[in-house]
Amino acid sequence: QVQLQQWGAGLLKPSETLSLTCGVYGGSFRSFFWGWIRQPPGRRLEWIGESNHSGSTKYNPSLKSRVTISVDTSKNQFSLKLTSVTAADTAVYYCAMSRGTFDFWGQGTLVAVSS
Amino acid sequence: DIVMTQSPDSLAVSLGERATINCRSSESILYSSNNNNYLAWYQQKPGQPPKLLIYWASNRQSGVPERFSGSGSGTDFTLTISSLQAEDVAVYYCQQYYSPPWTFGQGTMVEIK
Numbered sequence A: 001q002v003q004l005q006q007w008g009a010g011l012l013k014p015s016e017t018l019s020l021t022c023g024v025y026g027g028s029f030r031s032f033f034w035g036w037i038r039q040p041p042g043r044r045l046e047w048i049g050e051s052n053h054s055g056s057t058k059y060n061p062s063l064k065s066r067v068t069i070s071v072d073t074s075k076n077q078f079s080l081k082l083t084s085v086t087a088a089d090t091a092v093y094y095c096a097m098s099r100g101t102f103d104f105w106g107q108g109t110l111v112a113v114s115s
Numbered sequence B: 001d002i003v004m005t006q007s008p009d010s011l012a013v014s015l016g017e018r019a020t021i022n023c024r025s026s027e028s029i030l031y032s033s034n035n036n037n038y039l040a041w042y043q044q045k046p047g048q049p050p051k052l053l054i055y056w057a058s059n060r061q062s063g064v065p066e067r068f069s070g071s072g073s074g075t076d077f078t079l080t081i082s083s084l085q086a087e088d089v090a091v092y093y094c095q096q097y098y099s100p101p102w103t104f105g106q107g108t109m110v111e112i113k
Helices: none
Strands: A003-008 A018-025 A033-039 A046-051 A057-059 A067-072 A077-082 A091-099 A101-105 A109-113 B004-007 B010-013 B019-025 B039-044 B051-055 B068-073 B076-081 B090-096 B108-112
Touching: A003 A091, A003 A101, A003 A109, A018 A033, A018 A091, A018 A109, A033 A067, A046 A067, A046 A077, A046 A091, A057 A067, A077 A091, A101 B039, A101 B051, B004 B090, B010 B019, B019 B039, B019 B090, B019 B108, B039 B068, B051 B068, B076 B090
Parallel strands: B010 B108
Antiparallel strands: A003 A018, A018 A077, A033 A046, A033 A091, A046 A057, A067 A077, A091 A101, A091 A109, B004 B019, B019 B076, B039 B051, B039 B090, B068 B076, B090 B108
C-alpha cells in the first residue's frame, strides 16, 4: 500500500513562489509517475503535471510556464514549484501517484494567496 | 484539451435506491488498438482527497464495493450506485486519461433524499 505525505507553506503573497513536497512510502518510486493536482474553491480538479523517477515531466499547458516538478530518488520525494502566484492559484493542492489514473493521494494542502 | 461534462450537478436518492451519474467527453476516449476507454471515476468526501473507484470505464478498483459499477464507451459514460448507502454521500468525478492534460468533470454531488 502506497502512502503519500505532503508538506509546504500554506499562505503566500502575490508574486511569491509556491513550494510543496510529497514523500512516498511503501511503494516503488521508480515504477510510476508522481503528480500534482489542485482544487480551487468551488471548482473542478485540475491536473498540474507529473514526473517519473528519471525526471521525465508532463505539464498542463495552462500552467507550464510557471511550474516545475522535480524528484529526489534518494529520499523518495517529489516537489512542486509554482512561480508568480496570484489569488487565482488559491486551492487545495494534492500530490498523487499517477498511472494516468490517480491511485493514491496525499492528504492535501490548502494554499491561500493573499496580500 | 478534452472537456469532461457531468450530469446532473447534484442528485438526491433514497437509501437503497439506484443513483446514476453521467459523464460525456468532448471527443472519443476509446483507444481502438486496445479497445480500452481511458475513463476513471472518483469519490470525494468532505475534507478528504478523491478516491479512485473505477478505471478503464468499468473496472472496479480493489476494495470498492460491488454496488459501484461503470459503463459506457467512446464519449458517453455512466457511474451507477445500485443501492445507495449512507456512506456513499460524496461528490463523484469522472476523469479522462486518454490525452494530456488529464481532465476532470465538474463533479456530481450525491445526497440522501
